[in-house]
Amino acid sequence: MKAVVNATLVTCAGHARPRVGPEMRELFIVPDGALLIDNGRIVDVNYRAEIESRATEIIDAGGCCILPGLVDAHAHPVFGDNRVDEFEMRSEGATYEEVAAKGGGIRSTVAKTRAATEEELTASANEHLQWMLRCGTTTLEAKSGYGLSLAEEAKMLRVMKNIGPQQVVPTFLGAHALPPGANNDQYLKSILDEMLPAVVEAGLAAYCDVFCEPGYFSLDDSRKILSRAKELGLGLRIHADQLTNSGGAKLAAELGAQTADHLEQSDEDGIKALAKAGVQPVLLPGSVYALGKAKYPLARKMIDEGLAVVLATDFNPGTSPCPSLPMVMSLACTQTKMTPAEAIIACTINAAHSLNRGQQIGSLEPGKRADFVIFDTKDYREIAYYFGLEHAREVYIGGERVYGR
Ligand code: NIG
Numbered sequence: 011m012k013a014v015v016n017a018t019l020v021t022c023a024g025h026a027r028p029r030v031g032p033e034m035r036e037l038f039i040v041p042d043g044a045l046l047i048d049n050g051r052i053v054d055v056n057y058r059a060e061i062e063s064r065a066t067e068i069i070d071a072g073g074c075c076i077l078p079g080l081v082d083a084h085a086h087p088v089f090g091d092n093r094v095d096e097f098e099m100r101s102e103g104a105t106y107e108e109v110a111a112k113g114g115g116i117r118s119t120v121a122k123t124r125a126a127t128e129e130e131l132t133a134s135a136n137e138h139l140q141w142m143l144r145c146g147t148t149t150l151e152a153k154s155g156y157g158l159s160l161a162e163e164a165k166m167l168r169v170m171k172n173i174g175p176q177q178v179v180p181t182f183l184g185a186h187a188l189p190p191g192a193n194n195d196q197y198l199k200s201i202l203d204e205m206l207p208a209v210v211e212a213g214l215a216a217y218c219d220v221f222c223e224p225g226y227f228s229l230d231d232s233r234k235i236l237s238r239a240k241e242l243g244l245g246l247r248i249h250a251d252q253l254t255n256s257g258g259a260k261l262a263a264e265l266g267a268q269t270a271d272h273l274e275q276s277d278e279d280g281i282k283a284l285a286k287a288g289v290q291p292v293l294l295p296g297s298v299y300a301l302g303k304a305k306y307p308l309a310r311k312m313i314d315e316g317l318a319v320v321l322a323t324d325f326n327p328g329t330s331p332c333p334s335l336p337m338v339m340s341l342a343c344t345q346t347k348m349t350p351a352e353a354i355i356a357c358t359i360n361a362a363h364s365l366n367r368g369q370q371i372g373s374l375e376p377g378k379r380a381d382f383v384i385f386d387t388k389d390y391r392e393i394a395y396y397f398g399l400e401h402a403r404e405v406y407i408g409g410e411r412v413y414g415r
């Protein structure tokens with residue numbers, strides 16, 4: 011058995027369900043703690059003196075903080091090439107919407123993704139996952155949505171099965187944009203009658219997501235797609251109220267979605283609807299920052315209303331080229347006034363629950379998979395405080411060291 015000793019353990023333990031309200035500040039820290047690991051699982055979380063004598067191998071964490079492996083519950087890490095040209099256009103004053111209207115945006119990544127082979131996409135996605143790993147992410151959700159035909163979406167979803175070393179939870183996002191030259195009704199029909207059944211039949215996705223936004227997928231079309239996905243047994247996630255307050259949050263509540271993501275433009279009614287339905291909000295402040303916008307989601311209000319808030323990167327080539335959950339924690343603290351403790355809960359146990367994995371990962375507790383990160387800091391608050399650097403010193407997945415520096 012392996013023991014990791016000489017650590018401040020930020021366990022995030024203690025609840026079998028997502029954390030709400032004041033629970034989001036409870037980290038359950040064990041000073042001078044140790045983890046005992048056997049067969050890829052945590053078998054004990056305790057004081058060093060209780061653990062050291064039972065181990066055959068000792069790893070010294072040098073007095074640093076150990077957190078559960080971070081869980082990124084919203085990402086788009088499979089895509090061809092990048093959109094650095096649009097980044098430059100936005101730096102010169104163009105908006106995301108203007109760039110999209112000129113032929114950029116999601117569709118430009120669709121062209122680049124279609125042009126890439128499965129092997130090329132696998133290689134670039136593995137590189138993106140390495141960036142995430144260096145920031146402490148051990149599990150992530152990954153969305154398709156840059157293929158926009160059955161063959162191309164399936165290609166993206168197959169890539170997700172072959173990348174790592176993180177655990178990847180695949181989400182079908184065929185309703186991300188209309189493919190070039192397509193007619194709305196025909197594409198809707200092909201999602202409902204062809205793509206969704208085929209993706210489910212092939213076991214390629216656990217969730218279905220829709221970009222519910224005027225100019226992309228209307229509220230009615232989003233309802234049809236998500237209802238069909240639910241019938242077929244997929245969990246639901248939704249890009250809601252990102253650019254306009256167009257009813258996405260309420261739709262998520264109506265359908266009993268697992269998450270409603272973005273929510274920058276949601277109002278109080280939308281937030282109350284999510285609270286009533288028990289939908290978890292996934293907040294993506296990296297996309298607000300990268301688009302140079304100022305309106306961040308109302309995280310404080312959501313916590314006050316009892317929502318089990320999650321933070322994620324939204325890593326993608328257009329709105330959030332940021333693989334780092336610690337950077338997202340920093341933005342959440344400075345821009346949305348979440349506390350450092352709340353930000354950690356939102357990137358660990360709450361994120362794990364939002365992927366239906368709250369019993370396996372997201373906290374340091376006996377029985378859970380031994381996914382953890384040794385951060386180069388003695389005080390957990392420094393992870394969000396010092397921003398723009400990589401704090402993770404070593405990363406373990408299933409008890410194995412997958413990154414170290
Ligand atoms: O979550 N809003 C929709 N999808 C992504 C952006 C995708 C892109 O621009 O390539 C998002 O922000």
Ligand code: FE
Nearest residue numbers: 084086249324
């Ligand atoms: Fe997204």
